Amino acid sequence: MLTLTNVTGLDLCLACVGVYLLKRVFNKKNPAYPPGPPGWPLIGNVLDMPHIKPWITFTEWGKKYGDISHIEVLGQHIMVLNSVKTAMDMLDNKSAMYSDRPILPVGGELVGWKNVMTLLPYGDHLRRHRKNFHSVIGSRAAVGIYSQVEEVETRRFLKRVFMKPNQLQAHVRHTAGAVILRISHGYEVKENNDPFVDLADRALDQWSRATAPGAFMADVVPFLVNVPEWFPGAGFKRLAREWHDTLEEMVSAPHKFVVDQMAAGIAPESFTSNLLGGSTLSVEDEHIVKWSAATLYAGASDTTVSTINSFFLAMTLFPDVQKKAQAEIDAVVGSDRLPSFADQDSLPYIGALVKEALRWHAVIPTGFAHCVSEDDIHDGYYIPKGSLVIPNIWFMLNDPERYANPSQFNPERFLANDGKKPETEPRTICFGFGRRICTGIHLAEASVWLSAAMSLAVFNISKAVENGIEITPEVDPLSGTISHPKSFKCSIKPRSSKAVALIEQDANY
Numbered sequence: 001m002l003t004l005t006n007v008t009g010l011d012l013c014l015a016c017v018g019v020y021l022l023k024r025v026f027n028k029k030n031p032a033y034p035p036g037p038p039g040w041p042l043i044g045n046v047l048d049m050p051h052i053k054p055w056i057t058f059t060e061w062g063k064k065y066g067d068i069s070h071i072e073v074l075g076q077h078i079m080v081l082n083s084v085k086t087a088m089d090m091l092d093n094k095s096a097m098y099s100d101r102p103i104l105p106v107g108g109e110l111v112g113w114k115n116v117m118t119l120l121p122y123g124d125h126l127r128r129h130r131k132n133f134h135s136v137i138g139s140r141a142a143v144g145i146y147s148q149v150e151e152v153e154t155r156r157f158l159k160r161v162f163m164k165p166n167q168l169q170a171h172v173r174h175t176a177g178a179v180i181l182r183i184s185h186g187y188e189v190k191e192n193n194d195p196f197v198d199l200a201d202r203a204l205d206q207w208s209r210a211t212a213p214g215a216f217m218a219d220v221v222p223f224l225v226n227v228p229e230w231f232p233g234a235g236f237k238r239l240a241r242e243w244h245d246t247l248e249e250m251v252s253a254p255h256k257f258v259v260d261q262m263a264a265g266i267a268p269e270s271f272t273s274n275l276l277g278g279s280t281l282s283v284e285d286e287h288i289v290k291w292s293a294a295t296l297y298a299g300a301s302d303t304t305v306s307t308i309n310s311f312f313l314a315m316t317l318f319p320d321v322q323k324k325a326q327a328e329i330d331a332v333v334g335s336d337r338l339p340s341f342a343d344q345d346s347l348p349y350i351g352a353l354v355k356e357a358l359r360w361h362a363v364i365p366t367g368f369a370h371c372v373s374e375d376d377i378h379d380g381y382y383i384p385k386g387s388l389v390i391p392n393i394w395f396m397l398n399d400p401e402r403y404a405n406p407s408q409f410n411p412e413r414f415l416a417n418d419g420k421k422p423e424t425e426p427r428t429i430c431f432g433f434g435r436r437i438c439t440g441i442h443l444a445e446a447s448v449w450l451s452a453a454m455s456l457a458v459f460n461i462s463k464a465v466e467n468g469i470e471i472t473p474e475v476d477p478l479s480g481t482i483s484h485p486k487s488f489k490c491s492i493k494p495r496s497s498k499a500v501a502l503i504e505q506d507a508n509y
Helices: 009-027 054-065 084-092 105-110 124-137 140-144 147-163 165-185 195-210 222-226 235-264 271-276 283-317 319-332 341-346 348-360 393-398 441-458 497-503
Strands: 068-073 076-081 376-378 381-383 388-391 459-463 490-494
Touching (some): 054 076, 165 195, 165 271, 165 490, 283 441, 319 348, 441 459
Antiparallel strands (some): 068 076
């Protein structure tokens, strides 16, 4: 029996040559692949696959090769989509064959993220996860049940920002964790250094690094996952083992908290307690409940953070937008109370501002790769079974043919003014496509809306001044599956004494 210990470099080279020649023979009868960077024999485009801010490279490919670009990395075909129309034609209109997910040997298999709904293969398990989600946050009405939780935690957020405005990013993350843990597990976070919030921070940073396109060579050369940890270049296995332990704790600890509280008869209503119910579940059913809750907890506690931080960055850089938003709040809500979800339909500019926050900073710039479940011919191009399809969401949200002056933060692009049609609704792009569209769309929009409306009602946000010098933050999205704005400084001050009084009101359930 052949083992890794007696496989030589020559064996591997000969195997690659054989696979390459066989693929060339069998693919001659098919139409051409989409255009893309020319590759090398055997290794294909392994040197072309970008690792840092891949959306920038993908955009350049789109300009050169068109709406669909193709590369082949050691036999793995990858299609990059740089057009909303093409993404919808393929991922929406042909969703039956474009809804699978690739197997990620490192992030998925070794670390364990294969169990979250985002990476589940298309099938019964995915449908059961999505059914769980739909029952809790699948509609605006369903999310409305948690409006009090969101309003109370956002009030607490205002108080934290007022007390320590220079710790904005920490406050944003703490509040996002507080909201989602209350919904997912009925857990009320501690005011400082909450263990579940800190755990999610670490796990999600690791998720973003482990699942980014081209993060590990083993993701495109899967047999590398079988090499021992001591083997040269196998440091990723030690890293994966550490990350696996973090993930396992993030999933299991909050779940155990709910189980223990239910046993004691003191568990508040939550996503997890509702699904566990009063009956004994099978091992498989409890696994699905645990990982459904972890998906909710993990996903919402990081993506929302990115968008709310980008909102504060935009208000720092675009004061005219801030003034228009505050004028609308003052006219509709007044200064004697804070905005609430009941005001949502009466504040169209705030609604447009939230849409622009979702567009201006792409939280998941390259989406999550879809995997083709059968051969397809699209626009005359051959898309073989097993191909990865990556939508370049960043470019779609910054396409100058779709959005005028895309680098500008301009909520009015989504309002019908002077007979001008609004520009493309960003929610049809930024939350993904087809049957893998984000199930947390309503919760994300509600969280960002409330944070923006309440913050603008009581705070003026401006550039920080240090030693008499005004600091202009840099717009530089960080790399990773989930992209955050680069850390920035800003000045946050109450608008008035009435605003201070609103901030200092008690926030209780």
